[in-house]
Amino acid sequence: MPVITLTIDEALVSARVGQTVLEACRDEGISIPTLCHLDGISARGGCRLCLVEVAGSNRLLPACTTLAAEGMQVSTRSDRIDRYRRMILELSFAERNHQCAVCVSNQNCELQALAAELGMEQVRYDYLDPDLSMDLSHERFGIDHNRCVLCLRCVRVCDEVEGAHTWDVKARGIESQVITDLNQPWGESLSCTSCGKCVDACPTGALFTRGATVAEMHKDAGFLRRILDGREKRQWRR
Amino acid sequence: MQESSPNKSRPRLATVWLGGCSGCHMSFLDLDEAIIDLLQEVDLVYGPLVDTKEYPEQVDICLVEGAVTNLDNLKLIRQIRRSTRLVLSFGDCALTGNVTSMRNRIPVEDLLTAVYHEASSPIGAEAVEAVPALLPRVLPVHQVVRVDAVLPGCPPDVDRIAATLSALLDGQTVKLEPRMRTFG
Numbered sequence: 086m087p088v089i090t091l092t093i094d095e096a097l098v099s100a101r102v103g104q105t106v107l108e109a110c111r112d113e114g115i116s117i118p119t120l121c122h123l124d125g126i127s128a129r130g131g132c133r134l135c136l137v138e139v140a141g142s143n144r145l146l147p148a149c150t151t152l153a154a155e156g157m158q159v160s161t162r163s164d165r166i167d168r169y170r171r172m173i174l175e176l177s178f179a180e181r182n183h184q185c186a187v188c189v190s191n192q193n194c195e196l197q198a199l200a201a202e203l204g205m206e207q208v209r210y211d212y213l214d215p216d217l218s219m220d221l222s223h224e225r226f227g228i229d230h231n232r233c234v235l236c237l238r239c240v241r242v243c244d245e246v247e248g249a250h251t252w253d254v255k256a257r258g259i260e261s262q263v264i265t266d267l268n269q270p271w272g273e274s275l276s277c278t279s280c281g282k283c284v285d286a287c288p289t290g291a292l293f294t295r296g297a298t299v300a301e302m303h304k305d306a307g308f309l310r311r312i313l314d315g316r317e318k319r320q321w322r323r
Numbered sequence: 324m325q326e327s328s329p330n331k332s333r334p335r336l337a338t339v340w341l342g343g344c345s346g347c348h349m350s351f352l353d354l355d356e357a358i359i360d361l362l363q364e365v366d367l368v369y370g371p372l373v374d375t376k377e378y379p380e381q382v383d384i385c386l387v388e389g390a391v392t393n394l395d396n397l398k399l400i401r402q403i404r405r406s407t408r409l410v411l412s413f414g415d416c417a418l419t420g421n422v423t424s425m426r427n428r429i430p431v432e433d434l435l436t437a438v439y440h441e442a443s444s445p446i447g448a449e450a451v452e453a454v455p456a457l458l459p460r461v462l463p464v465h466q467v468v469r470v471d472a473v474l475p476g477c478p479p480d481v482d483r484i485a486a487t488l489s490a491l492l493d494g495q496t497v498k499l500e501p502r503m504r505t506f507g
Contacts, residue, residue: 182428184421185507186477192507201504206473207418207465214427214460300507 091157100153107135107148110161117161118170118199120177121236122149123286125309126245132236133173134199137161145169171205179210180259181217182231183289189229189302190290196234197289213259220265222272225295226284228263233291235261239283246312251277263291282309334383334492338370338413339403341396342423342461343389345371347414350478351386357485364492380406384491386413386474390423391462395455404468409491415477415506417464422477424461431457472497475506 087102093110100109105128110117120132130150137148140158145166148159160166177183177196185191199205217230237254240263244250251274255264265271284292285305293302315321340348348371354361368382369375378399385407391400404410415421426434434457439446464470474487474497483503490497 178419182425184415184419184425185505186415186421187425188507192505194507197505197507200506201501204504206475206504207412207463207470211466212420212424212427212463214424216428 089153089155091153091155091159093159094161104153105149106137106139106146106151106153106157106159109153110148110159115161117148118203119149120195120199120234120288121238123238123242123306123309125313126238126241126286129237129241132177132234134170136166136169138163138166167203170203174200174203174205175208175210177234178205178208179212181213181215181233187299188232188290189293189297189299190232190304191300193300193303194290195288217262220271221295222270223274223277223279223295224272225279226271226281226292227295228271228292229290230262231291232289233263234289235263236288237263238286238288239263239292242282242286242309246309247278247280247282249276249278249280252283285309334365335368335379335381336365337368337378337382337385337403337407338372339378339385339387339389339399340371341387341389341400341417341464342392343414343416344422345388346478347386347388347416348372350414350476350480351484353481354484355481357481361488378402378406382407384409384411384488386411387417387464388413390416390420391458391464391467392423393455393457397458397467400464400468409471410464410468411472411474411487411491411497412464412470413474414479415475418473418475419506420461420463421506424463427460431459474499475504477507 088099089102090097090099093113093115098109098113107117107122118134120134121129122135128149130147133147135148136145138160139146185197188194219227219229221227240252240254243252251265252263255262255268265274266276271277284294285308287304290302338348338351367373368379385403387403387410391397412418416423435451439451472491474483476483483499486499486503487497
């Protein structure tokens with residue numbers, strides 16, 4: 086297997102051809118925060134929390150969609166990166182209604198944990214307080230658009246792993262919302278198999294099991310690797 | 324709880340309850356016997372637990388619970404800032420608006436109509452006139468005045484309160500570890 090050598094945080098490391106900077110870093114035990122990334126589904130580069138500095142580029146690049154290259158020099162931590170990561174988190178909190186105290190995923194939320202980990206103390210921007218809805222038409226699950234960070238993990242896992250492509254996105258920019266089928270109530274969706282992969286893949290309290298109350302919703306994103314290992318490596322066969 | 328023979332060298336502590344549920348103050352009381360040690364170190368000069376009517380001058384530390392929701396809150400928080408060395412956003416409502424700010428998506432007139440005039444037991448116009456005028460939007464404290472330290476949590480648990488107060492009283496910068504920094 087072709088191997089390349091690059092520098093990450095001033096240390097020489099090797100990576101396989103075709104690996105992203107994020108994969109190369111994680112193989113080396115270097116932690117990079119991510120929100121839209123989920124091991125097992127396609128990379129999107131949407132949340133921008135995995136931004137890194139690459140020598141020769143003035144722009145910060147997302148580690149999840151940047152391929153590692155021979156001789157590349159990468160910095161995963163700097164004051165500039167930390168500043169931008171906190172800014173991204175603050176914008177996420179300001180854009181919708183994330184009152185952690187009354188969320189089903191309180192204490193089990195990747196957004197909440199990242200804010201604490203990356204030292205986001207308060208939000209410097211005006212909260213937008215949009216008037217957003219919930220959809221409780223599905224028999225087993227619900228969606229609260231107030232909690233959605235548009236990571237689109239639900240869209241990708243439903244399309245790429247379950248193969249149903251029930252989830253998609255409507256509108257643009259700040260108006261964007263995830264939808265089921267052609268923006269019909271989830272409970273009326275003909276394509277949804279009610280498998281629940283979207284719920285477990287969701288990093289916040291946006292997708293939840295009905296009946297879960299504050300802090301009761303535990304997500305298990307690790308389920309995806311188990312399914313894919315079983316499928317691709319045939320671990321389920323005797 | 325103001326000391327009868329105040330020691331001038333002791334820090335003057337105030338606690339304030341703006342637009343919140345008093346849960347942060349309940350958590351403060353949950354310091355249990357540690358609150359006795361605390362009161363050996365400070366003079367508690369103002370707060371819901373003290374019978375002082377006017378916010379005093381020259382306060383060293385003020386724990387502000389709750390968001391800024393009405394004109395009374397606005398007047399008080401500005402006075403607090405003028406008279407206090409270290410202002411601390413105490414809990415999620417002060418820090419983010421939290422549950423208190425969930426009314427922000429509803430126009431104030433509609434809110435007053437629903438809560439006071441069209442409630443199952445309607446409350447008359449007199450009552451509406453007696454309550455302080457609501458601000459159009461609930462604001463976290465740092466969007467109104469400068470804040471020197473923050474203590475997240477709904478409510479912040481006792482460990483966080485103890486660690487924060489201990490740092491402030493020692494003149495240190497508050498530096499909580501990540502598990503103590505979560506909202507919610």
